[in-house]
Amino acid sequence: xxxxxxxxxxxxxxxxxxxxxxxxxxxxxxxxxxxxxxxxxxxxxxxxxxxxxxxxxxxxxxxxxxxxxxxxxxxxxxxxxxxxxxxxxxxxxxxxxxxxxxxxxxxxxxxxxxxxxxxxxxxxxxxxxxxxxxxxxxxxxxxxxxxxxxxxxxxxxxxxxxxxxxxxxxxxxxxxxxxxxxxxxxxxxxxxxxxxxxxxxxxxxxxxxxxxxxxxxxxxxxxxxxxxxxxxxxxxxxxxxxxxxxxxxxxxxxxxxxxxxxxxxxxxxxxxxxxxxxxxxxxxxxxxxxxxxxxxxxxxxxxxxxxxxxxxxxxxxxxxxxxxxxxxxxxxxxxxxxxxxxxxxxxxxxxxxxxxxxxxxxxxxxxxxxxxxxxxxxxxxxxxxxxxxxxxxxxxxxxxxxxxxxxxxxxxxxxxxxxxxxxxxxxxxxxxxxxxxxxxxxxxxxxxxxxxxxxxxxxxxxxxxxxxxxxxxxxxxxxxxxxxxxxxxxxxxxxxxxxxxxxxxxxxxxxxxxxxxxxxxxxxxxxxxxxxxxxxxxxxxxxxxxxxxxxxxxxxxxxxxxxxxxxxxxx
Amino acid sequence: xxxxxxxxxxxxxxxxxxxxxxxxxxxxxxxxxxxxxxxxxxxxxxxxxxxxxxxxxxxxxxxxxxxxxxxxxxxxxxxxxxxxxxxxxxxxxxxxxxxxxxxxxxxxxxxxxxxxxxxxxxxxxxxxxxxxxxxxxxxxxxxxxxxxxxxxxxxxxxxxxxxxxxxxxxxxxxxxxxxxxxxxxxxxxxxxxxxxxxxxxxxxxxxxxxxxxxxxxxxxxxxxxxxxxxxxxxxxxxxxxxxxxxxxxxxxxxxxxxxxx
Numbered sequence: 001x002x003x004x005x006x007x008x009x010x011x012x013x014x015x016x017x018x019x020x021x022x023x024x025x026x027x028x029x030x031x032x033x034x035x036x037x038x039x040x041x042x043x044x045x046x047x048x049x050x051x052x053x054x055x056x057x058x059x060x061x062x063x064x065x066x067x068x069x070x071x072x073x074x075x076x077x078x079x080x081x082x083x084x085x086x087x088x089x090x091x092x093x094x095x096x097x098x099x100x101x102x103x104x105x106x107x108x109x110x111x112x113x114x115x116x117x118x119x120x121x122x123x124x125x126x127x128x129x130x131x132x133x134x135x136x137x138x139x140x141x142x143x144x145x146x147x148x149x150x151x152x153x154x155x156x157x158x159x160x161x162x163x164x165x166x167x168x169x170x171x172x173x174x175x176x177x178x179x180x181x182x183x184x185x186x187x188x189x190x191x192x193x194x195x196x197x198x199x200x201x202x203x204x205x206x207x208x209x210x211x212x213x214x215x216x217x218x219x220x221x222x223x224x225x226x227x228x229x230x231x232x233x234x235x236x237x238x239x240x241x242x243x244x245x246x247x248x249x250x251x252x253x254x255x256x257x258x259x260x261x262x263x264x265x266x267x268x269x270x271x272x273x274x275x276x277x278x279x280x281x282x283x284x285x286x287x288x289x290x291x292x293x294x295x296x297x298x299x300x301x302x303x304x305x306x307x308x309x310x311x312x313x314x315x316x317x318x319x320x321x322x323x324x325x326x327x328x329x330x331x332x333x334x335x336x337x338x339x340x341x342x343x344x345x346x347x348x349x350x351x352x353x354x355x356x357x358x359x360x361x362x363x364x365x366x367x368x369x370x371x372x373x374x375x376x377x378x379x380x381x382x383x384x385x386x387x388x389x390x391x392x393x394x395x396x397x398x399x400x401x402x403x404x405x406x407x408x409x410x411x412x413x414x415x416x417x418x419x420x421x422x423x424x425x426x427x428x429x430x431x432x433x434x435x436x437x438x439x440x441x442x443x444x445x446x447x448x449x450x451x452x453x454x455x456x457x458x459x460x461x462x463x464x465x466x467x468x469x470x471x472x473x474x475x476x477x478x479x480x481x482x483x484x485x486x487x488x489x490x491x492x493x494x495x496x497x498x499x500x501x502x503x504x505x506x507x508x509x510x511x512x513x514x515x516x517x518x519x520x521x522x523x524x525x526x527x528x529x530x531x532x533x534x535x536x537x538x539x540x541x542x543x544x545x546x547x548x549x550x551x552x553x554x555x556x557x558x559x560x561x562x563x564x565x566x567x568x569x570x571x
Numbered sequence: 572x573x574x575x576x577x578x579x580x581x582x583x584x585x586x587x588x589x590x591x592x593x594x595x596x597x598x599x600x601x602x603x604x605x606x607x608x609x610x611x612x613x614x615x616x617x618x619x620x621x622x623x624x625x626x627x628x629x630x631x632x633x634x635x636x637x638x639x640x641x642x643x644x645x646x647x648x649x650x651x652x653x654x655x656x657x658x659x660x661x662x663x664x665x666x667x668x669x670x671x672x673x674x675x676x677x678x679x680x681x682x683x684x685x686x687x688x689x690x691x692x693x694x695x696x697x698x699x700x701x702x703x704x705x706x707x708x709x710x711x712x713x714x715x716x717x718x719x720x721x722x723x724x725x726x727x728x729x730x731x732x733x734x735x736x737x738x739x740x741x742x743x744x745x746x747x748x749x750x751x752x753x754x755x756x757x758x759x760x761x762x763x764x765x766x767x768x769x770x771x772x773x774x775x776x777x778x779x780x781x782x783x784x785x786x787x788x789x790x791x792x793x794x795x796x797x798x799x800x801x802x803x804x805x806x807x808x809x810x811x812x813x814x815x816x817x818x819x820x821x822x823x824x825x826x827x828x829x830x831x832x
Contacts, residue, residue, distance in 0.1 A: 455748065469753070471751060473753055473755075521776065
């Protein structure tokens with residue numbers, strides 16, 4: 001593999017002409033620990049280590065939000081869905097654009113200070129586009145994962161690379177699309193590549209040198225606890241069974257984890273098992289796929305796990321950000337882990353020990369009928385040809401929810417009433433080979449003449465990159481923002497959207513809820529009751545997490561739609 | 572870079588072996604899964620595009636027997652479509668630019684070569700089909716094809732690229748079953764009392780776009796509407812008893828030739 005090369009483009013003229021940014025100081029670990037005390041900044045993917053995506057900024061309120069107006073825009077030169085969450089530190093915005101560019105901009109004007117371009121090797125393999133979800137910052141260094149599975153450290157002031165470390169083999173299908181998590185002296189990332197037959201991992205690296213400190217394999221090997229859940233094949237299988245399924249069992253990690261300094265634990269959601277749909281060739285529960293793992297921050301050792309979807313055959317990645325909230329649950333204080341899972345259930349776990357406390361469907365589902373006393377779902381596989389709910393895109397997915405300590409509600413971008421006809425197909429692993437999915441999938445769009453039947457022969461619905469026409473309408477599923485009460489699992493309110501939504505949510509201390517959707521509307525709701533307060537048509541689907549920040553005392557709202565980052569503020 | 576990646580993956584699909592091994596007894600797809608008209612359409616396309624190398628019996632390339640209907644490296648129909656679309660350059664197989672309707676037909680035929688006698692397949696007469704569309708069928712009283720016809724129903728000028736043969740045939744005998752949700756008829760009464768009937772073109776949370784009966788494009792805010800009814804019943808009649816099986820086959824064959832500009 002050729003060594004990646006970097007190109008730094010210093011836009012010196014722009015730098016000189018731009019207003020002087022506010023005082024820029026390094027971001028030592030203490031600032032990250034106390035990120036909520038700097039609401040003007042957005043210093044990590046989830047806003048703070050609890051991934052609440054809650055900002056204590058209050059300048060924009062339900063009363064004055066109607067005056068929100070266009071401030072500036074920045075356009076990515078590179079086509080494709082833009083899933084990144086920007087960082088903002090002391091007036092400077094750092095964001096990634098496809099495939100692995102980093103741009104530093106004036107967060108008040110959008111003018112560019114520098115751009116770093118990482119050249120990926122030619123043998124990259126990514127299932128779902130050249131996505132990158134953002135950066136981490138620590139000290140004077142930014143950290144970015146690359147499509148060819150390297151971790152790159154970049155100087156915040158110059159845009160020059162400091163070190164590069166190989167995390168996985170891209171020719172085997174490993175990639176990094178996740179925004180890293182920087183904590184204390186280290187940077188943690190997870191490896192993606194679930195549709196290429198990878199064996200996933202979460203790894204920590206020394207922030208100064210890039211040296212690997214620990215690695216947790218999301219698929220346990222022989223002798224490791226959990227390996228027994230990759231069961232031996234029966235003696236005479238009636239269908240293809242892979243005796244070495246664990247070696248390419250998936251368990252990718254592609255959305256950032258959380259961190260609880262009081263417990264010294266870092267929490268990460270793990271992706272689906274591989275192959276995605278043909279469970280018959282990988283008997284067993286297939287730990288730690290479709291699970292959350294709590295790892296000791298110092299050692300990377302597993303403290304506990306909870307598997308949301310044992311023996312997943314629906315691609316129900318558990319890659320949602322782990323939301324840490326200290327709540328009153330059934331009358332007692334609880335260090336909770338709140339999770340709206342792709343499998344359609346909302347969960348409350350005790351994050352000190354992983355104990356299952358509550359699980360409740362938040363969308364229509366039929367793949368399971370309930371939970372046993374240990375919180376294990378009772379599976380109800382649907383007959384061949386009949387739809388499973390939710391569909392392969394899930395009840396929600398990788399875009400982030402928000403928890404507001406003011407309203408004590410968990411806000412989730414949901415896909416409702418979408419069903420899929422799943423069918424497993426045997427697939428043999430080939431090194432680095434694309435197409436390790438193992439299934440025939442048909443979105444269930446009911447025919448007008450018979451709602452129990454699909455429209456036969458119709459082309460499949462595009463999922464992640466649909467154009468501006470909603471061909472399938474709400475007959476195939478629709479979106480909503482749900483405000484879920486963690487004590488009951490029931491939505492307190494529901495904001496219905498006609499189309500589905502891949503936009504995350506941010507809430508504020510003035511009870512604003514900021515989100516978007518496939519339709520391209522940036523929408524601000526009242527977090528207390530779901531009333532629409534303001535909207536703007538940004539002209540393309542929003543596939544990312546909006547943020548809010550402030551520069552020189554002025555609050556901004558930033559969100560990408562299509563290839564454009566739009567920033568709004570009050571005049 | 573991305574294009575290179577796709578090509579190399581396609582090579583990998585075909586390179587290691589052509590057939591499903593005995594270890595993989597389960598294969599999706601048998602003749603009942605594929606409409607007869609799709610297989611027939613696919614047979615025509617096969618003769619046009621594939622015969623030259625693979626031969627009429629599917630065994631023209633050494634070590635490859637298409638008549639097995641099973642492809643080790645293209646287990647799903649989607650993978651087979653990808654393989655045809657990307658080609659197999661290192662073995663000399665070019666990439667084929669086929670529209671979704673043609674890919675559906677070709678895959679249906681490839682999956683059924685082992686049980687279908689190509690000589691027995693029916694071939695509709697497209698010229699006769701066109702005559703039926705324009706006269707007896709009265710299709711252009713609602714639909715438009717190129718510069719002829721009306722605007723009430725979806726434009727059919729590229730129907731042969733977007734709808735499979737099976738879907739077109741079913742649409743003729745059971746129109747409701749094939750109507751895409753977006754095309755459903757709408758009946759609207761605005762708060763100012765205006766009534767609009769038409770066909771839906773697009774819809775979102777706040778607005779709806781329709782074509783009215785004269786084909787005018789109208790965009791409305793839902794908050795301005797008193798009544799907004801979307802019907803699941805197509806206005807199109809069934810031709811099951813109106814046309815003979817041969818006439819239906821002719822119409823399907825003609826409509827499949829409509830590929831747009």
